[in-house]
Amino acid sequence: AQTVTQSQPEMSVQEAETVTLSCTYDTSESDYYLFWYKQPPSRQMILVIRQEAYKQQNATENRFSVNFQKAAKSFSLKISDSQLGDAAMYFCAYWGLYNFNKFYFGSGTKLNVKP
Amino acid sequence: EAQVTQNPRYLITVTGKKLTVTCSQNMNHEYMSWYRQDPGLGLRQIYYSMNVEVTDKGDVPEGYKVSRKEKRNFPLILESPSPNQTSLYFCASSLSRDPNSPLHFGNGTRLTVT
Numbered sequence: 001a002q003t004v005t006q007s008q009p010e011m012s013v014q015e016a017e018t019v020t021l022s023c024t025y026d027t028s029e030s031d032y033y034l035f036w037y038k039q040p041p042s043r044q045m046i047l048v049i050r051q052e053a054y055k056q057q058n059a060t061e062n063r064f065s066v067n068f069q070k071a072a073k074s075f076s077l078k079i080s081d082s083q084l085g086d087a088a089m090y091f092c093a094y095w096g097l098y099n100f101n102k103f104y105f106g107s108g109t110k111l112n113v114k115p
Numbered sequence: 116e117a118q119v120t121q122n123p124r125y126l127i128t129v130t131g132k133k134l135t136v137t138c139s140q141n142m143n144h145e146y147m148s149w150y151r152q153d154p155g156l157g158l159r160q161i162y163y164s165m166n167v168e169v170t171d172k173g174d175v176p177e178g179y180k181v182s183r184k185e186k187r188n189f190p191l192i193l194e195s196p197s198p199n200q201t202s203l204y205f206c207a208s209s210l211s212r213d214p215n216s217p218l219h220f221g222n223g224t225r226l227t228v229t
Contacts, residue, residue, distance in 0.1 A: 009155070043222060043223040043225075044222055045205065045220035102173065102174075103158075103160065105158040105159070107156055107157040
């Protein structure tokens with residue numbers, strides 16, 4: 001089975017600064033998707049960004065971007081110009097096209113944003 | 116508004132008392148699934164359903180049941196809850212076999228079993 005590892009249980013960043021959250025995964029598949037989900041204190045799960053494995057270009061959504069290293073099986077999330085509203089738990093997730101029934105989630109990284 | 120509706124939001128019960136957590140989506144999604152979220156473990160899949168009357172086990176199915184009699188509803192049933200099922204539960208749905216369709220989550224159910 002695929003595994004997703006987030007090695008940083010908690011991180012802090014100063015408002016307006018940049019922070020990078022790490023994620024690594026293990027898979028033998030060649031076609032898959034990777035996601036970052038945000039979970040604020042409201043518990044809602046919000047899709048932040050998505051990356052298709054076949055695309056070499058890193059995905060970007062406004063202040064959020066990823067550094068996707070397929071050979072290293074690494075998928076980090078960079079948040080630029082951090083805002084207080086970015087404080088949340090962030091989950092990295094994997095979805096394989098050959099086993100599309102399952103999403104695999106990492107254990108999460110709690111991000112604190114300091115004013 | 117497109118959404119996944121879970122109820123209840125909070126639930127406290129005692130060991131052995133059967134309970135059902137409801138989940139309903141209004142997006143005509145074929146795929147629905149249940150997850151539990153525990154500290155340090157992330158979200159783990161309990162059961163999923165590819166369509167009406169088609170369900171299968173996820174990674175942690177023990178102690179849970181599901182049914183999919185209608186496309187929009189996917190209830191999670193705990194026949195005899197135990198304290199180790201105390202957790203935060205999420206229902207999610209998406210268009211089946213469409214990698215461009217992200218998971219849509221409900222707002223979660225915080226279950227406490229004493």
